[in-house]
Amino acid sequence: MNPILECYGLTKSYNKIYSALNNLNLSLERGQIIGLLGPNGSGKTTFIKLINDVLVPTSGEIRINGMAPGVETKKIVSYLPERTYLDETMRVKEIITYFSDFYDNFSSERAYRMLDDLQIDTNARLKTLSKGTKEKVQLILVMSRDAGLYVLDEPIGGVDPASRDYILSTILNNYNEDAAILISTHLIHDIENILDRVLFIKQGQLVLNAAVDEIRTEQGKSVDTLFREVFRC
Amino acid sequence: MLKKLIRYDMKSLNHFLPFLHIFALLASILMRLFVTGRINPQSSSKQVDFIFILFFILFFTTITALSTGTYLLAGIRFYKNMFTDEGYLTRTLPVTNATHLLSKTIAGSIWAVINMSVIYLCTYLVLCTPYIQSAVTSHKAEILREFGATGEYAGLSFSSALTVLFLFSCLGSISSIVMIYASVALGQLFSSHRVLGAVVSYFAISTVLSVLSLVVMALFGNETRLIITAGSEGDNFNFIAYMIDVMKTSTILMAGTSVILYIMTHYIMNKKINLI
Numbered sequence: 001m002n003p004i005l006e007c008y009g010l011t012k013s014y015n016k017i018y019s020a021l022n023n024l025n026l027s028l029e030r031g032q033i034i035g036l037l038g039p040n041g042s043g044k045t046t047f048i049k050l051i052n053d054v055l056v057p058t059s060g061e062i063r064i065n066g067m068a069p070g071v072e073t074k075k076i077v078s079y080l081p082e083r084t085y086l087d088e089t090m091r092v093k094e095i096i097t098y099f100s101d102f103y104d105n106f107s108s109e110r111a112y113r114m115l116d117d118l119q120i121d122t123n124a125r126l127k128t129l130s131k132g133t134k135e136k137v138q139l140i141l142v143m144s145r146d147a148g149l150y151v152l153d154e155p156i157g158g159v160d161p162a163s164r165d166y167i168l169s170t171i172l173n174n175y176n177e178d179a180a181i182l183i184s185t186h187l188i189h190d191i192e193n194i195l196d197r198v199l200f201i202k203q204g205q206l207v208l209n210a211a212v213d214e215i216r217t218e219q220g221k222s223v224d225t226l227f228r229e230v231f232r233c
Numbered sequence: 234m235l236k237k238l239i240r241y242d243m244k245s246l247n248h249f250l251p252f253l254h255i256f257a258l259l260a261s262i263l264m265r266l267f268v269t270g271r272i273n274p275q276s277s278s279k280q281v282d283f284i285f286i287l288f289f290i291l292f293f294t295t296i297t298a299l300s301t302g303t304y305l306l307a308g309i310r311f312y313k314n315m316f317t318d319e320g321y322l323t324r325t326l327p328v329t330n331a332t333h334l335l336s337k338t339i340a341g342s343i344w345a346v347i348n349m350s351v352i353y354l355c356t357y358l359v360l361c362t363p364y365i366q367s368a369v370t371s372h373k374a375e376i377l378r379e380f381g382a383t384g385e386y387a388g389l390s391f392s393s394a395l396t397v398l399f400l401f402s403c404l405g406s407i408s409s410i411v412m413i414y415a416s417v418a419l420g421q422l423f424s425s426h427r428v429l430g431a432v433v434s435y436f437a438i439s440t441v442l443s444v445l446s447l448v449v450m451a452l453f454g455n456e457t458r459l460i461i462t463a464g465s466e467g468d469n470f471n472f473i474a475y476m477i478d479v480m481k482t483s484t485i486l487m488a489g490t491s492v493i494l495y496i497m498t499h500y501i502m503n504k505k506i507n508l509i
Contacts, residue, residue, distance in 0.1 A: 054508040076329040085321035102326045
């Protein structure tokens with residue numbers, strides 16, 4: 001089976017002086033939850049945007065299931081951006097219809113079940129919900145798809161600690177071995193128990209691509225500790 | 234997918250635009266009932282004339298606001314849905330940029346045509362009072378002759394002239410929608426102040442098109458004919474012939490520039506857009 005994600009010499013420059021991503025080479029297999037970790041401005045979000053075709057690379061190539069970003073890859077990539085991307089005038093149930101209209105792999109039943117678990121009113125308009133609740137709605141929508149690659153940019157940053165456990169278990173329960181999940185976050189301590197692999201990005205370059213078990217057994221450290229060492233200011 | 238996109242685009246535009254147009258229709262009905270419907274030229278005075286002029290200014294302001302509102306809302310929908318935070322969802326739907334652009338152009342054009350129809354209807358409601366209708370009917374042949382419905386245009390009727398004018402206006406409205414979308418897309422090429430960039434682009438495109446239109450009209454003789462006729466002693470200027478010339482040239486120009494702007498917008502959406 002193809003790797004789910006491959007990058008060759010991927011570079012993104014916003015101007016002539018500064019490159020947010022610099023010659024990134026990478027290959028990720030399915031069946032893993034991967035942590036994309038790095039300090040602010042290291043290029044994590046740029047990388048995620050390139051995967052989702054909302055940025056155009058300056059040079060290099062990106063392949064998702066062997067294909068360049070486009071209609072076919074968007075069918076299998078489920079993306080949670082770091083911001084609220086829904087039309088806030090819509091009701092929660094209307095957004096579910098919207099997702100179900102456009103994504104063949106979206107399960108409305110699963111979405112309604114999770115909304116019910118988190119006691120979110122499906123008749124409420126997005127603009128009437130708190131920031132944290134909006135983030136939960138977005139995560140539910142993203143995780144209600146049977147995607148090949150889930151790309152989650154700061155999925156637990158804005159939610160209360162009590163809901164984090166539910167969200168993490170949601171992430172774990174809703175993906176299968178043919179899929180991969182790429183999670184970008186600063187809350188390493190909260191998610192490190194669910195990660196299989198971590199990618200450390202520094203100044204647009206990959207500085208570490210290792211299995212979490214390797215870090216624990218060979219270096220005798222947690223991912224959080226290693227992160228603090230690598231990125232010490 | 235295109236049908237679904239159009240459905241959602243129309244739904245979004247339908248939040249505001251029907252209210253704007255219903256308001257304009259109601260304002261026109263009121264104006265007909267209380268102002269133009271009460272015109273009695275026999276008892277005309279300076280004060281009454283002043284009130285009529287005031288109401289006509291109000292009417293044209295309402296119509297201008299209606300059109301501006303329609304184009305503005307279509308442009309805002311395009312900008313918000315494609316290039317702001319909402320773009321992170323819209324642009325990650327399994328749909329090509331070509332389909333997105335087509336959907337938004339169709340939805341915007343539908344409302345542009347509705348807007349034009351409402352403007353014609355409002356004008357009819359306000360102007361076609363029984364007094365004006367009877368005046369026009371009794372002097373129909375004379376009016377048509379004055380406008381130049383003679384010779385090859387002798388068979389021209391009011392209704393066919395109005396139909397052609399309406400179709401021409403609709404083409405102009407669709408062309409405006411394409412131009413607004415092109416301006417929004419060009420604005421995205423600015424590294425910051427992208428809305429301001431879109432506004433600047435709109436005025437730049439408008440200026441270029443106006444100059445181009447003047448040059449083309451001059452080359453085809455339309456402008457020269459008007460200037461020469463206006464300056465000459467003889468009153469042989471045929472308004473209908475002139476308008477037909479202008480409309481022919483403008484139609485070709487509008488269709489041509491719209492196609493170029495549409496292709497340019499598609500290219501920018503495909504190759505140059507970076508959501509920030």
